[in-house]
Amino acid sequence: AQSVTQLDSQVPVFEEAPVELRCNYSSSVSVYLFWYVQYPNQGLQLLLKYLSGSTLVESINGFEAEFNKSQTSFHLRKPSVHISDTAEYFCAVSAINSGNTPLVFGKGTRLSVIA
Amino acid sequence: DAGVIQSPRHEVTEMGQEVTLRCKPISGHDYLFWYRQTMMRGLELLIYFNNNVPIDDSGMPEDRFSAKMPNASFSTLKIQPSEPRDSAVYFCASRTGARTGELFFGEGSRLTVL
Secondary structure: OOEEEOOOOEEEEEOOOOEEEOOEEEOOOOEEEEEEEEOOOOOEEEEEEEOOOOOEEEOOOOOEEEEEOOOOEEEEEEOOOOHHHOEEEEEEEEEOOOOOOOOEEOOOEEEEEEO | OOOOEEEOOEEEEOOOOOEEEEEEOOOOOOEEEEEEEEOOOEEEEEEEEEOOEEEEOOOOOOOOEEEEEEEOOEEEEEEOOOOHHHOEEEEEEEEOOOOOOOOEEOOOEEEEEO
């Protein structure tokens, strides 16, 4: 089985400062990795995903995440945050050869951007 | 496409009453998931369907919870009788059969049981 640990439940950061949201996973098999974002009063939506190839993946709004197999991590970073990035961020994992079992989500990290 | 549609968006009810939450997945999606989100437990998978068939309901908290998917375009999650600890936001999500496919969430149904 897979599991996901998001080490920080809340991360406050000033506008235009960099941010890193940490995600570690546990799995005995190879995995796909995802970051989802939940804006206030909305459902989750996909931010970015790692399936294969380059270990650095990027989103359209400036976030990036790097898959590190040796450290079993998939941390999310942004060099300069905006007020509009305030949201909850969920890391998720799916085993590659597990049929169609559902994503396993972490408990989420609430990012608060302060003006 | 309209996305995943859930109703009602908000429900306030009294303990002991029956609650029915509804979901219309995106057309063509083979999988449908029901999640519950609370501050204490985060996002929990309750049950999921593939081609209208329940595959895993091990996340359903107890017999008071039931879910159905009578056709490819409609699913319900029912709580009977409801209790205050059922208060949460319930999300429906759907995706295609590809495991690398994106999971699309509805906007959720916020349930408050008094």
